[in-house]
Amino acid sequence: MIFQYLKYFLFHAIGLAALCAILMGGHYVTAGLLIILIAYMLGDAVCGDDTSTPTFKHPAILTVQLWAALPLLSLIVFSAVWSVCSGDPLGFGALISHLTGYDVIAAREGSQWYHSILTFIVTGLMIGMVGTITAHELTHRTWDPISMLVGRWLLSFSFDTIFSIEHVYGHHRYVSTINDPATAPRGRNVYFHIIASTIKGNVSAWALEKERLGKHGKGPFSLSNGVIRGHLMSLVLVVVAFLMGGLEACLFFIACGLWGKSLLEIVNYMEHYGMVRNPDVAVQPRHSWNTNKRISSWAMFNLTRHSHHHADGNVPYQDLRPYSDAPMMVNGYLTTIIVALIPPLWHHLMTPKVLAWDRKYASKEELELAKSANERSGIPAFMNAVNDPLYPVN
Template identity: 70%
Template sequence: MTLFHYLKYFLFHAIGLLALTMLMAGGVWVTVGLIAVLAIYMVGDAVCGDDTATPKLQHTGILTVQLWMALPLLSAIVLAFVWSVSPGDALGLGALVQQFTGHDAIAMRDAAHWGHHVSGVVLTGLMIGMIGTIPAHELTHRTWDPVSMLVGRWLLAFSFDTVFAIEHVYGHHRYVSTTEDPATAPRGRNVYFHVLASTIKGNISAWKIEQKRLKRAGHGVLTPFNAVIRGHLMSVLLVGAAAWLGGAQAAAWFVACALWGKALLEIVNYMEHYGMVRDPATPVQPRHSWNTNKRISSWTMFNLTRHSHHHAQGEVPYQDLKPFPDAPMMIGGYLTTIAVAMVPPLWHKLMTPKVLAWDRDHASAAERELARQANRDSHIPAMVTAG
């Protein structure tokens, strides 16, 4: 049984391999792949229930390697997508597929409807968010491990978001659920506005944090020591590689995938912390983040779902995070909640009762006062009435 708890996290890699296979198959298979991934998460979370097990796993090296494996996997997925929108047979990948499988991938790709390219962008951006950002989130918390930090930053480069390794660890975790945190969406905010606001404010926050670090270290801001500048150059290098493989058109398609992957991160930030308030004098506790224990999301996202424990103790590795079933719960699993968040009227209809219940059941006396002000500012009628 213990072996199973190591193997279950390989479901993450199986989803990535499915996406990779469908992108290389081309044409309608790309759309089939997108539908399959969405179904695995949404239907799987709906029927498979919650995972509340927290076994003690001794072989932590295996668990770390599982995270590192995300980088070659994501690189292969993005390469397959770039090939799928390139005019030629970049690196001879199509010929290689035909040689080993007999499948004429080039013909399928070239005959594809434009809609399948859109499916490819959605699927690849989803993989950048999942195969890239999720393990990077875990790895960049390991500030004592240079290999994990390097792998994590390269994974983030695919979504043009290496600043996440700075702002998330040193900013977001300090200010979460307060007005100082760019990633915490105030009550009533639209998710699409939040994507823009959190991105801009997060980059500004990361720049300020890095400025202070460089000053303490005795380095100038506009130097190679600046991790913000180095990180953005990593992303530029990836765009250049896409252009080298498939020309300007392929590079533009890749940029679309990267921006969608970045947007997904901010949508996730939105749903993990929407409407939360915290007295800045109070330490971060499990009640200050939305949680979910859905089994498929947990197994394929390295327990990112157990967000309440993660914010209470950010240094705890993913395999040791506890489910906290009494923490405030999201609408469903991650992709289901993402889908709901992208429909603002539905989101506010479902989340307003949850937020008001949080005020009643989880908030401290000081936080109830903050909540009353947040409700008045929300412009959501039910919240304004609640006061």
Template identity: 70%
Template sequence: MMLFHYLKFFLFHGIGLLSVVALMAGGHWISLGLAAVLAIYIIGDGLCGDDTSIPEFRHPKILTVQVWMALPLMCLIVFTSVWSFSSADVLGFGALVTDLTGYDVIAARDATAFGHHIAGIVLTGLMIGVIGTITGHELTHRTWDPVSMFVGRWLLAFSFDTVFSIEHVYGHHRYVSTTEDPATAPRGRNVYYHVIASTLKGNASAWKIEKRRLSRKGQSAWSWHNAMLRGHLMSVALVVCALFMGGVSAALYFIACALWGKALLEIVNYMEHYGMVRNPETPVQPRHSWNTNKRISSWTMFNLTRHSHHHAQGEVPYQDLKPFPDAPMMISGYLTTIVVAMIPPLWHRLMTPKVLEWDRTFATDEEKILAAKANAVSGIPALIHANRG
């Protein structure tokens, strides 16, 4: 039984490989691959219930290697995706796959309709979010481990977001659920506005953090020592690779995938902390994040779902996070909640009662005052009415 708890996290890699196969097969298989991934998460979370197990892992190094493996997998996914949109057979990749499988992937690619390439962008961006950002998030919290930091930052480079390793660790975790946190969406905010606002403010915050760090060392912010500048150059290097693979069109295709992956991160930020309030001088508690214990999301996202414990103790590795079933709960698993968040009227209809319940059940007296102020400017009639009631 204990072996299963190690193996379940390999579902993450299985979904990545499923995406590779769909992208190589071309044509309608790309769209079917996207549909399959969506079904695994949305239907799987709906049918499979919660995972509240707390196994004791005696070989944590295995679990670390599992997340390190995300980098070669991410490279394979993105290479395959860009190849699927290119006209050249880079490195003889298509010929090799055709020889090994007997399936003419080059002919399938050449016959792929544009609509299926759009599905390829959506699928690849989703994989950049799941394979890249989630593991990059886990690894860049391990600031004491240079290998994890190296792997994590390269994973984040695929979504043009290495600044996440700076702002998230040293900014977001300090100011989460306060008005000073770019990633925390105030009540009533539209998710599409949040994607832009959080990105701009997050970059500005990361620059200030990095500038302060370098100033303490007597180093210039405009130098190779600046991790933010180095990180952006890493992303530029990936764009250049796509350019060499298939010209300008392939580079633009990769940029679209990367920006979608980045948008997914900000949508996740939106739904993880929407409407929360906290005095920045008080400790972060599990009640300051929306949590979920949906089984498929947990197994395929390295327990990102156990977000309440993560924010209470950010240095705890994913396998040791506890489920906190009494914490504030999201609408459902991650992908389901992402879909709901992208439909603002539905999001506010479902989340407004949850926010009001948070005020009644979880908020301290001080936070009730902060919540009332947030309700007053939310633009949501039910929240404004709650203040009058």
């Protein structure tokens, strides 16, 4: 059915809605942000789960669809940076006004300071959703140079090209263990995790590249190092923003990119929070929090089916299975992101779910790890649980 292909274009529709809101300025930015939030959160709440597993006879359509994220995100970010410029770089505003009949320059001049804050929020969301989510899928396709190139440029908007190294070769190997920077231990605050995972992720990526280059007799300080090349890609975008509107535009782009990067780390926090794994056991579906919410699945290329993705990272997004018996998140992705940003609410909802994970999914060895994690958590409910007969006696 053609709908099985079209449903994934919901992602592009949301991106185009954000683009229109940014260009129209003023209260349209407010409306655009509300539409995005409602589309994801209310959509997931009322539309239920998608557990379908259709067969796609033309997967190339779905790959080109992923590649289309790069021009879309480039236009969104260019428009956002343009919105804080005093001039009209490349005559962009005049061109849009001529093509649409809507005076975007006048709309920009009539916008208030707080509209720039809302534009920053929308743009960061799009860098995370249009950029990082798509790049996550593309950079797993290590056999496809076009997908890798598109994916790394998408990641450059959030200063996170190292994701294509650390995530694929580090996170997928060490997920749900203490050796994984992206796995949040029990009791950790999401805001601390954003910083800790970012720093440790960069350190891990550098170590992985240094090891890879060493096998070929090369040192780490060269353009052969993917970490260095990736950060130079991000630097190009910073320079473009500066040329467009000086320091103000440059700082605005950097802020949007860092917000987009933070979204990735919040998602990492959600996807594996509190889980433990015996490092000697292969990663299984039970080692990731899953969700099958319909709108999140369609608009995020089945990132929601995270349990299957970690069980086999080479499976294309359209072929991921729902694994309805896997451990489930609080709700869809955007709803869970907002819950994670409110630590008391997060711990109130997730502590019982993590303890239930111990009872239902943990192996004997993992129960030992879970007990130690509970003791270190600083969360009373976890610490009190160590006396449960479920956990082995030291």
